[in-house]
Amino acid sequence: MITACVHVAIREYWNINGGGLLVNGKSEKNKGALATIAANHIPELKDFFSHGEVQCFKRGETVFSEGQAITQIIDLVSGCASVSRNGKNGRRQILAFVGARQFIGGASTALYPNSVVALTNVEAIAYPKSVLEQAVAIAPEFAKHFQILLVNMIESRDDHIFAIGQRTANERLASFLLHLRNNQARFSTGGARYQSNRIDLPMSRVDISDYLGLSVETISRAFSWLKRQGVINFSDSTQCEIVDLPRIQEFGGSDDFTHHRGSAQT
Amino acid sequence: MITACVHVAIREYWNINGGGLLVNGKSEKNKGALATIAANHIPELKDFFSHGEVQCFKRGETVFSEGQAITQIIDLVSGCASVSRNGKNGRRQILAFVGARQFIGGASTALYPNSVVALTNVEAIAYPKSVLEQAVAIAPEFAKHFQILLVNMIESRDDHIFAIGQRTANERLASFLLHLRNNQARFSTGGARYQSNRIDLPMSRVDISDYLGLSVETISRAFSWLKRQGVINFSDSTQCEIVDLPRIQEFGGSDDFTHHRGSAQT
DNA sequence: CGATATTTTGAAATAATTCAAAGGCAGTGG
DNA sequence: CCACTGCCTTTGAATTATTTCAAAATATCG
Numbered sequence: 178m179i180t181a182c183v184h185v186a187i188r189e190y191w192n193i194n195g196g197g198l199l200v201n202g203k204s205e206k207n208k209g210a211l212a213t214i215a216a217n218h219i220p221e222l223k224d225f226f227s228h229g230e231v232q233c234f235k236r237g238e239t240v241f242s243e244g245q246a247i248t249q250i251i252d253l254v255s256g257c258a259s260v261s262r263n264g265k266n267g268r269r270q271i272l273a274f275v276g277a278r279q280f281i282g283g284a285s286t287a288l289y290p291n292s293v294v295a296l297t298n299v300e301a302i303a304y305p306k307s308v309l310e311q312a313v314a315i316a317p318e319f320a321k322h323f324q325i326l327l328v329n330m331i332e333s334r335d336d337h338i339f340a341i342g343q344r345t346a347n348e349r350l351a352s353f354l355l356h357l358r359n360n361q362a363r364f365s366t367g368g369a370r371y372q373s374n375r376i377d378l379p380m381s382r383v384d385i386s387d388y389l390g391l392s393v394e395t396i397s398r399a400f401s402w403l404k405r406q407g408v409i410n411f412s413d414s415t416q417c418e419i420v421d422l423p424r425i426q427e428f429g430g431s432d433d434f435t436h437h438r439g440s441a442q443t
Numbered sequence: 444m445i446t447a448c449v450h451v452a453i454r455e456y457w458n459i460n461g462g463g464l465l466v467n468g469k470s471e472k473n474k475g476a477l478a479t480i481a482a483n484h485i486p487e488l489k490d491f492f493s494h495g496e497v498q499c500f501k502r503g504e505t506v507f508s509e510g511q512a513i514t515q516i517i518d519l520v521s522g523c524a525s526v527s528r529n530g531k532n533g534r535r536q537i538l539a540f541v542g543a544r545q546f547i548g549g550a551s552t553a554l555y556p557n558s559v560v561a562l563t564n565v566e567a568i569a570y571p572k573s574v575l576e577q578a579v580a581i582a583p584e585f586a587k588h589f590q591i592l593l594v595n596m597i598e599s600r601d602d603h604i605f606a607i608g609q610r611t612a613n614e615r616l617a618s619f620l621l622h623l624r625n626n627q628a629r630f631s632t633g634g635a636r637y638q639s640n641r642i643d644l645p646m647s648r649v650d651i652s653d654y655l656g657l658s659v660e661t662i663s664r665a666f667s668w669l670k671r672q673g674v675i676n677f678s679d680s681t682q683c684e685i686v687d688l689p690r691i692q693e694f695g696g697s698d699d700f701t702h703h704r705g706s707a708q709t
Numbered sequence: 710c711g712a713t714a715t716t717t718t719g720a721a722a723t724a725a726t727t728c729a730a731a732g733g734c735a736g737t738g739g
Numbered sequence: 740c741c742a743c744t745g746c747c748t749t750t751g752a753a754t755t756a757t758t759t760c761a762a763a764a765t766a767t768c769g
Binding site for chain 1 (some may be wrong): 744757758760765766
Binding site (some may be wrong): 220262264265270284285286287288289290291310313314315317318320321326329330332334337339341342343344352369374387389418428432436438441 | 535584590601698701
């Protein structure tokens with residue numbers, strides 16, 4: 178029943194000219210999370226992650242499918258994907274949107290419990306699971322940084338749980354837009370902007386609704402409401418501009434985000 | 444403004460006779476998560492975690508408070524606590540219930556972003572943060588097992604997100620009861636039963652409502668509904684019996700739990 | 710340009726909340 | 740031992756937020 182690696186067959190490579198992203202002369206922003214850790218912090222692992230297989234996925238393609246045996250770790254270099262769980266009765270919950278320098282394939286089980294789909298064209302590097310295990314085994318400093326990634330994932334989930342459990346529809350959307358704003362370096366298609374007020378929305382309204390636990394119509398109404406309040410504006414439906422940051426922060430409860438609460442301040 | 448370690452003053456020790464839980468002759472079940480990993484898998488760290496400070500908290504006491512500087516890791520040995528985030532407008536979301544062999548204090552930030560409160564009397568062992576860091580640094584095998592703990596936390600969060608985002612009130616409660624059933628070794632007060640149909644509820648209805656993102660009244664109605672359906676029964680309000688397991692599994696969508704989806708099966 | 714999918718808007722239905730009160734249980738003091 | 744108090748839980752009725760069903764507007768694609 179397992180359809181592991183079927184996606185490899187239908188995948189196409191594009192815009193990659195060298196033998197791998199790390200050796201074709203491009204810098205930093207063409208690395209995934211694991212290679213970035215190694216490059217920045219662990220001299221002895223400098224070249225450890227340069228042998229990954231470059232994999233590209235087109236918008237809509239499946240990166241990881243539910244129940245697939247986990248043989249490799251996929252580390253995003255660019256683009257955006259959704260990690261979701263599909264319930265029995267047709268219900269779908271998007272657990273996270275992942276972008277540049279986020280990895281996929283971590284699980285405590287033999288089979289991957291979620292489904293990962295590319296929302297835009299995605300460039301990634303795939304490593305055998307054993308490569309990650311080895312890096313952890315031989316470089317304690319790498320293990321430490323890898324743990325920080327995992328803790329960050331927990332904290333994102335906690336923010337998400339708070340949003341879904343406690344906020345109204347309008348508030349959820351506001352906090353989602355702020356989340357995207359805080360992670361533009363990962364999600365924005367047009368390069369690595371950071372906390373610009375121009376927010377790319379690489380995902381559809383349905384994706385947003387499945388992420389926030391609401392119906393599409395409610396998402397659409399929430400967008401309209403925010404527009405009517407004068408806090409956002411649209412050029413087209415995939416790009417919105419935050420016009421009144423303080424007010425959307427108030428709606429979205431940005432005080433309640435982990436990174437806001439956890440930083441030492443006077 | 445930080446009230447770090449104030450709780451140390453009001454804490455009382457009880458029922459601890461030796462110089463520490465690990466050296467007073469009691470076995471396995473008196474260890475926290477970290478010591479258990481070391482004892483089971485890493486011979487060279489056998490005694491590494493025996494020097495933690497035993498800390499006990501009474502029902503209602505604060506174990507970790509929001510904004511507290513993280514200096515130590517607290518590893519539960521017995522009892523149950525809630526990890527919650529308190530929003531600005533009085534909203535509270537419980538992110539997780541933690542029990543035996545679960546640790547508290549992992550965060551990517553300098554200040555702990557959540558609040559941890561004992562729901563029953565709690566025995567724990569506190570280690571300086573540096574002890575955990577050292578264990579990871581000197582024993583790769585420990586790092587590996589510690590990562591599994593973190594991944595388990597992510598998967599629990601994912602189950603939680605699915606429940607809050609996709610399920611109705613009745614379904615959420617059903618899936619919560621199944622969650623407790625799957626984790627009786629952590630939560631059950633009367634020793635380490637596993638998947639018995641007698642479920643201890645160490646938390647109040649308000650706690651459950653804040654965990655599931657519903658109002659207390661809705662939780663109460665959901666309990667009554669499950670009772671009316673003939674799937675559960677109560678002796679008192681803190682202990683319920685699952686009478687019809689298949690049916691509560693259907694309501695609770697147990698198919699959608701990580702551990703059900705991720706295990707290899709034929 | 711026409712056809713299809715996505716997004717937005719409207720009106721009715723429903724699930725969950727809020728407000729209000731009653732019932733149950735534990736602890737305290739007479 | 741019983742009555743009293745306070746807290747937690749349950750139930751009821753009205754209100755509200757969100758969903759569902761339906762259709763119009765807008766964007767996308769061949």
